[in-house]
Every structure is written in C-alpha cells, then in structure tokens.
Amino acid sequence: MAQSRRPRRSGARRPASARPAPKAPVTDGPVIELEIERVAHGGVFVAHHEGRVVFVADAIPGERVVARIVDQGRDRFWRAETVEVLTASDDRREHVWPEASVDRAPEKRAGGAEFGHIRMPRQRALKADVLRDALARMGGVEHAVEVEPVDPALAPDVSIDEGTGWRTRVRLHVTPDGTVGPYAARSHTVVPVASLPLAVPALAALAPLGERFPGVRAIDLIAPSVGDPSLVAVGDERMPRGDRPTIEERVGDRAFRLDRDGFWQVHTGAAATLSRAVQELIDGDLFDPRAANHDLYGGVGLLAAAVGDRFGETVRITTVESDARATEHAGANLADWVGARAITARVDRYLDELDEKASAAERARLRDATIVLDPPRSGAGRAVVDRLAALRPRQLVYVACDPVALARDVGLLRERGYELQALRAFDLFPNTHHVEAVARLGAIV
Structure with missing residues (x-):
C-alpha cells in the first residue's frame, strides 16, 4: 500500500461551500443483542438478527453484545455499533485510545483505531x-x-505489544468554529480528543489538541525520517504553482x-x-x-x-x-x-x-x-x-x-x-x- 497509492493532489480541493454537509450520526436506532460470529472486511464483524446479516463495529468474534442499529436502509444487511459488551472475549483489552473506547457513545468515538480494543496477536x-x-x-x-x-x-520506537507510536502522518479536521480533532468513526463529525496514541511521539507532542484554528479546513502533521516534524494548516485555496515544500525520507x-x-x-x-x-x-x-x-x-x-x-x-x-x-x-x-x-x-x-x-x-x-x-x-x-x-x-x-x-x-x-x-x-x-x-x-x- 509502496509509495504511490496516489499522492494527495493539493490542487483538487473544493471550496468549503461546495463540501457536502456531514451525515448526522444515528443515536436513536433500535437496540438489540447479538452474538458476534466472525470478522468481515472493513473493520466490522458479522452477526445475524432474525435472518438478516448485521455488520457490527467495536466487537470481537465470540462476544455477545448490545448494539444500536445505525443503518437499516438496505434489504440484505444492517449496520450497528456496540454499546455494551455482555460477554467479553479473552482478547478484549482496554482500548489503546480512550477517546475511541466502547465506553463512549458511538457518535463520540474517535475514528482510525477500530481494532484498538483487541489484543495485538488476535488483531493480526x-x-x-x-x-x-x-x-x-x-x-x-x-x-x-x-x-x-x-x-x-x-x-525501534514503536510499541509492538500495544501497536502505538507508528503514524508519521496525521490529518486532524477543523470545524467552522475552529475546533480541532479527528473524525468520529464512520462519520464526518469532528471529535475533540486529548491524545493521539498511534502517532509517533514527535507528532503527538506537536498536535494542537485543545487549540482553535478558525478558517482552516484541516491540520496536517508530518514527521519525516530526516529533519524536524511540521504542522501545516490546510485551507481551501489551491496549492500555488511553482516550488513546493519538500522533505527527505x-x-x-x-x-x-x-x-x-x-x-x-x-x-x-x-x-x-x-x-x-x-x-x-x-x-x-x-x-x-x-x-x-x-x-x-x-x-x-x-x-x-x-x-x-x-x-x-x-x-x-x-x-x-x-x-x-x-x-x-x-x-x-x-x-x-x-x-x-x-x-x-x-x-x-x-x-x-x-x-x-x-x-x-x-x-x-x-x-x-x-x-x-x-x-x-x-x-x-x-x-x-x-x-x-x-x-x-x-x-x-x-x-x-x-x-x-x-x-x-x-x-x-x-x-x-x-x-x-x-x-x-x-x-x-x-x-x-x-x-x-x-x-x-x-x-x-
């Protein structure tokens, strides 16, 4: 995934007014109990309810969970979010990112660490x-x-047992009032967080968590292997032609x-x-x-x-x-x-x-x-x-x-x-x- 999974094209950004409004997270869907059967592609898990396939987030095969249905718009399957674990797998652990834990309401869980509640050998x-x-x-x-x-x-600085401290690139999103944070899981809702455990330490220290950046669309944090890390405020303007900042890896x-x-x-x-x-x-x-x-x-x-x-x-x-x-x-x-x-x-x-x-x-x-x-x-x-x-x-x-x-x-x-x-x-x-x-x-x- 090795280094041309399509570079980000800085000149292809839409103005803020053209961006679609984020879909509001579902918080009032039906709540059901499910037996988790197996893993599916995309970071979700498979269960069945009354003959219908349900794809469930934040679970582990073998668990029994309480889940809220967040998408009933398809005939063949539904989507659900775990809200309570009734019978936990031996492979469940405290989430490495507290802001993404199942203890939080699904709409407030930070995205980007959907396996963080699972011990590393089972993840693999x-x-x-x-x-x-x-x-x-x-x-x-x-x-x-x-x-x-x-x-x-x-x-050498990455925690193999915890799976943390490895990200050298992090994008944080910014709300119209300047609030900075990652998107919530499976949504475009910005979630304020106090930590970035997957980031390399230099970026975790540089991240402007708790600060405000009104008028900015996103914050890019970049830690090349040569030189100092950088924080780049991303607006909606096109990248200027001519010389662009470069880095060395x-x-x-x-x-x-x-x-x-x-x-x-x-x-x-x-x-x-x-x-x-x-x-x-x-x-x-x-x-x-x-x-x-x-x-x-x-x-x-x-x-x-x-x-x-x-x-x-x-x-x-x-x-x-x-x-x-x-x-x-x-x-x-x-x-x-x-x-x-x-x-x-x-x-x-x-x-x-x-x-x-x-x-x-x-x-x-x-x-x-x-x-x-x-x-x-x-x-x-x-x-x-x-x-x-x-x-x-x-x-x-x-x-x-x-x-x-x-x-x-x-x-x-x-x-x-x-x-x-x-x-x-x-x-x-x-x-x-x-x-x-x-x-x-x-x-x-």
Whole structure:
C-alpha cells in the first residue's frame, strides 16, 4: 500500500461551500443483542438478527453484545455499533485510545483505531482471516496467510505489544468554529480528543489538541525520517504553482526526496519493510537485469530503488506514475542507475501504448521482465490486468493495501495464466483493520 497509492493532489480541493454537509450520526436506532460470529472486511464483524446479516463495529468474534442499529436502509444487511459488551472475549483489552473506547457513545468515538480494543496477536489473526477468505472467495486460491508485525529493528520506537507510536502522518479536521480533532468513526463529525496514541511521539507532542484554528479546513502533521516534524494548516485555496515544500525520507542508506504533501508510507517502518519484502519475493532465477523491468504506480521510486539495490547497477527499470511531481522526484531519486527511467503517465494508458507500439525486440524484453506494481486501494483492475497478461512478463510482484482488491486481481490473473506463488502480509497499520500484502505471481508455462 509502496509509495504511490496516489499522492494527495493539493490542487483538487473544493471550496468549503461546495463540501457536502456531514451525515448526522444515528443515536436513536433500535437496540438489540447479538452474538458476534466472525470478522468481515472493513473493520466490522458479522452477526445475524432474525435472518438478516448485521455488520457490527467495536466487537470481537465470540462476544455477545448490545448494539444500536445505525443503518437499516438496505434489504440484505444492517449496520450497528456496540454499546455494551455482555460477554467479553479473552482478547478484549482496554482500548489503546480512550477517546475511541466502547465506553463512549458511538457518535463520540474517535475514528482510525477500530481494532484498538483487541489484543495485538488476535488483531493480526483477524486480518489474516480476512485476507485468506478474500483469496479463497474472489481469487479462487487457498493460501496460508500469516500477518507479520514490523521487524522491531526497522521501527525501534514503536510499541509492538500495544501497536502505538507508528503514524508519521496525521490529518486532524477543523470545524467552522475552529475546533480541532479527528473524525468520529464512520462519520464526518469532528471529535475533540486529548491524545493521539498511534502517532509517533514527535507528532503527538506537536498536535494542537485543545487549540482553535478558525478558517482552516484541516491540520496536517508530518514527521519525516530526516529533519524536524511540521504542522501545516490546510485551507481551501489551491496549492500555488511553482516550488513546493519538500522533505527527505531515508530507507537504510538511501534518501528519497518528495513533496511535503506527497505520498509516503505512514508507518515509520513501512517503507523499509516493503522494500525488503519486494527484494525477497522477486525470484532471482527469473530476474533479468537487462529486460524491460517496470515499477508501476511507482511514486517517487521507492520500489524501483529496492529492485536496483538488490540486482545492481546494470538493472534496467522504468517507473510509471501519473503524478508529475512524484515522477520528477523519482527521476532524481533513481539517478544512481543509468538504466532507470521515470515516466509520467496513467498506468492503463501507458500499457495500452506499450502494447500497441512495442517492436518484436521490445516484446521479447517485456516477456523477460519482472513487473512490480503498487496500485491504489482500488487495485489494478481488469484493464491493467488484461494488458499485463497480453505483454506476458515472467513474474509480477504485487503490493496491495486492500485484501479484496488483491484477491480480485489474483483471480483475474489466474484466468489469464498467472498463478500465486508466494505471499507475505504485514501489520503496517496496527489497531486498524488495514493490512498490507506483497504477492508474487508467475506465468504458467
């Protein structure tokens, strides 16, 4: 999910008057008792009531809870919020973020830590369940899944047991009267809080909790690995053209320059974790440094650099990214490799043109290629999968931040002659439902 899950586009903001009014949280829905059965994708849990599926927040499988129905607008299922735990799981703990605890009214619970009431080993097991189930249902693949914590050596200041202190980027929202806070869970209601336990300590100390910022839309807190953290007040004006503030991130011995408001992995150890995983999952016996290797959705060049660092200065690799600023940085960040190129293009259009115009020699180099792709949360999708399958590279290394999107694309690739050969999953978003996976798929001969 590794560094081009689409950079934030500073010039695409709407004026405040054009923003839709937040939907008021439901506080008077019916209250029922439910037996929680299993986890579902999206950080909620499955129960049944009178034959209807109910997706319940703030619960754990095996628990019996009292829940308020907050959405009855669908025939097939309802949504509910836990308001009381009658029979608690052994894996329930005090929430790591008091402002998100089940003890608070649902409409006042801070969002962004929906698994914070669950002990860490069970969190990872639940995420593995979601990914394994998605691969079976949508990908047609039965595959063992273990969600690994980040290597403490890559994030020494993060609490592995508590899953706190890892966020290097935090966005706080601001109400018209200037109140600062995160959104409440599953709503656009700003909730004042006194703590930010998921943030790295430097950001937790910098956060202007309790202060007022009238006339501001949001507050961005950014803690790069090089230099001081910063607080950026975000208005509704467009980002000015020309020079933009930049920051430096370091992964091992390598530095990456990017826009301050550009995309970078949020967990302090994520960039190094994903770089290492991509390096290890590439089948070295199939890798040809002189082939037409690619890094699709390449951002500022993190994964292209990981490939180059493993296979040496003779590597040819093209990184493709739709954001022109990110591509500009990628070109500079990859300057070590004579064979590296950075191209600004939408991936689907780039592959269309490649397939249309490639010579016989270029097609041969593409068939020998390794393709790394790190698409946005929605995944690569059918159009990109179709074109990749037509170009027929030897192996694909797919970095995914959404298990359902990954599973769908694995299924599409299986239909087109690629099989899932290896998979690793990482807990890069502790105390949330999100999980990052890296998969290798090889062409079936």
